Amino acid sequence: MSDLSFHAALSRRDALRGGAVLGAGALVAASPFAALAQSEAANWPAVQRFVRSFVDQRKVAGMVAALGWGQAAPDFIAGGARTFGGADAVGADTLWRIYSMTKPITGMATMMCIDDGLLALDQPLYEILPAYRTMRVQKSYDGPITADNLEPAARPITIRHLLTHTSGLGYPIVQQGAIRQAFGQRGLVPLAVSRMALAREFFGGEARGTLESFADGLAEMPLVYQPGTRWSYSMGLDLLGRVIEMVSGQAFDAFLQTRLFDPLGMRSTTFQVPREDAGRLAANYFVMADLPLPVDLPNSSVFLDRPAFPFGGAGLVSSARDYDRFLQMLAGFGEIDGRRVMSEAAVRLGTSNLMPDTLASNGGFASGGRSFGFGAGGLSGTGEAQGLYGWFGAAGTAGLVNLDQGLRQTLMTQYMPADSYDAQQRFPLIVAEDAAARRGA
Template identity: 45%
Template structure:
């Protein structure tokens, strides 16, 4: 993750400088970034992926969109572009986290408030004695909102948990995510049908660690969605729509892709023995049917244009196009290190890759760079990625942001983010010598 965020920050800075050097124009195009365009085109020409879209922005200048290829392998599939739809999976987490920050700003919840104030079943949690048993002991302290925001609640996650605890998760349907219709058919038989029931079931299984003692990737943002429902006084997805998507004009962000937008939905692929295999075709995607409940950790389908608007709001500290989503101090807090005292951001799962460095922290649903000795522009970057290869970063100090949209598993199949950095550097170099 240190490499992910550090390189992403460098990319954002390079784009910021490149765009600052370019003359203003009414609409940004990929011609502003020819090396990046050539790179993206090469991915398609070399048959590494059907298509890819990037959105790069600096300050309030027009976003530069770079795209290549199509949203699926089929010859008649539409070209990939700013409004194509992509499964952003864990890039849902920052959206959920900012919804919580809005409620914190409003005083409807507090950062260090016990979760049990909203969902009483969390009042007396227990901790797994060791990974080989579900035997447990009482937790030393309650889970708080901060813990859910920062993956320090002691919760596990079905995508990384193993052993008897994973089997318990599966038996209770603690499976907050969708991948394709075949898997969904099985998982839906086990999964609860509401966020509140999901949260209550989570409260009934052992934690993997005492709250506030260690960073561990988790379903904390899914539980947080249930808290948002309680504190916000409306369904979680309705709250996000009303307080984030609608005000920002994000018209291509969905928990369920409507039929009229299905033609824009990319196909997700997996790589088997070096071959690209479709695992969730856009035309029949599991995301065309309503989920068991809106997954706050991995449930959104979004366009590059929409995610850029979300990042632009964060870049401008809570306001975009004259619309205020949150106050500047709330946005700064969300993108600062919120880890409990003594806890370090130590690692991330395979979906985002790498190991965190000592100058990394963790904010509201995303990693933050506290200091980067190798890049003077690193401090202040807030970033996260998704299981199917998507990436996003924003630096409110330097006023820059970037999004990359692809849909294949594993996310590490191709070094897209590293190569994009080098391409952006090449785009900048001719300008920097003028």
Template identity: 50%
Template sequence: MRPAEFAVPALSRRQMLRGSAMFGAGAAFLGSPAAAFAKSEAARKLWPSVAEMTDEFVGGGKAVNMVSVLGFGQKAPAVIAKGPQTRDGAAQADIDSLYRIYSMTKPITGLATIMLVDEGKLGLDQPLGEIIPAFKEMKVRTAGGGTVKAERPITVRQLLTHTAGLGYAIPGMPGNSEYGKLGLTSGQVTRLPIPGLSGGKSVTSLEEFADTLAGLPLIYQPGTRWSYSASIDLLGRVIEVASGMRFDRFLQRRIFDPIKMVSTFFRVPASEKSRLTTNYGVMNGSLVPLDPAVASIYLDQPPLYWGGSGLVSSARDYDRFLRMVLGLGSIDGTRVMSEAAVRLATSNLLPDTASTAGTWVQGEGFGAGGRVGLGDNEGTYGWGGAASTAAFVHFGANLRASVYTQVMPQGENAVQAAFPKAVREDLAEMATAAAA
């Protein structure tokens, strides 16, 4: 699933501090016992550019619905929502509607990996072959179609940062066709027979995924180039081996339960079906249902638990995940992971030997499954999903922000470019108002 290609807001330290202070009074109002309409109007006044963006996309027919969640520190968030969960439905999208977050699963898997590094069960630069022996002796494909021996072992760091040399079963990604034929799928989109989207036969466990992947030559020499890949899915198996626990259960016990993410699933329970949104595709400028909520593929048991793209979540749940990250591992008095682990996960973990030239992250860093800002964007961490979702934290601004809609491919409606731009504009306006 191709991720967000967004740049999170760049602000001066003065703007960050004033923007955060400006929001304090508004947050108290939003948390008071007020009507939902009053809360919505207050959120729109605090974040007028985000509200305008929402009206433009939903009102202009670029999206059926949109939900944005924005908050400072550990305060209650502002929520801006517009449109129905499904085009012909009565239920309106809100903070508890369910969205396919696709690659926004990656930061969750990334932080889960760093938990095990922090506990000494994994090493950041530990060779993958020590964890999964099938990866001890890897080959690398040459331009001429042959193979050569890998010059260095794949490491946990490389898996976290997409620098292990692996391919991905996504159209346009290196290795797409070969991976797909072998069942090394990267997620699911629909039950409908849509060429290129309905998927094919998939391996049925992370163990099989890892063993099959180990039998293929790498696309690049490990540690030499950033290339979006199946590495985060492979980390699901690494977590299983290191923890002795099935991957989905590890996420449930170590992340979802302590954070109280009660609406995050690999499979949407029948009891929660009424909250699921429909995913749309763009055809001749119009939105057509790709995965109708009433017959979604996410109501089925998935063939395996994709750590890179497999989750459905609510805006409320993901905001709680961001709160934990912004709280440096703690939320509502519960310590989920250590401060050191969060700081490591959200730092630039790219190997010194790896190039990002010509890639989606050129000029930026990469942490545990998410983009890390450098220079003017320092202090930011986040990623997005293939169905036009995006989420990030900005440590300097003490900000968490996320946006949700369901349109594929994500580049068709530019939500992931418009959202951070709108956030940046509103933060700047808050800073100006605070200075007046």
């Protein structure tokens, strides 16, 4: 793939956040459609058609939806294979790169620390990481990193800011110019996409060092906005991984394992795919001129390597079954299978609108012409979307729960950029169509 064609295929600003921003050869061989349990297909006919259409039109190699109500077992609707032309049908336990769907998990881990009394929502970050006491802010967004374009931060960054992308911290896949170049030079790039050098360059470079050195290095970079003034997609959730380490005394990935993954039975959710599980991992594709081109194949995936550090913003691999377990716990307000994993208060607070009251009049989170609130690492619905919480991934995935209705919905597939197709925008609407039909039956 040439440099020109690769850059034409993707939008750097949207590739990682993807439908996070709702609305976020073997190639010609036929791919199988997974057998569906009749009861599951009957429960969600519109979702079944949705999945089948993407597979039959060869937009994706495979797709899995997990759907459920309250604490009831999920239904799985699956179609296609792990790779184009492959024989391995996808299913509930296929592994997918969930990218920014990692953020709500890190967000809820942060809420657990708040609930434990280890943190406070409006606590200044510098009380935990002193390097963040005196921050500088760019006067001109994405302008030069020079003294004449920097001013002091008007207020300290808080935990609330980090959770809601209102800290002013930048992001390599969003920023342009000097600051993006500086992120790459310093290895402040908290994600992995491919072994391809061109792909790494496109996403800003390659992560280096440890979570500690990442946090220290990020403190030396200027902010792109004044803290607390506007929603701007950021590395805040990655930085919270270091905060969790500091206040809990555990490595960030160990905290997730012991406090969330083990209690929830999320046995397939990890920052590194074990070599023996490569046969469960789906391939990832970049879409160029309507043609999906492989960028990370299962047996040579960059996710088989141990990452530089656990990326709390975009680092996890998971399955439809596992992510539904996370959503089921939230739907149970902290309980699952009769066991309490989080307090009800922590879930209710984390899924509510946590935006600071210092936002600029035009500084909120909006998508598709609608305004939303923002909670702990995920959107918080308002108005007719009241009760909705969740987020999306750069490779076409989605994970949402409506706490008012108890409706859980997970979409797993693998293509980039996420806005190549309208899967993420349409999926919640298709689920709502089936849900309304069931309620009216």
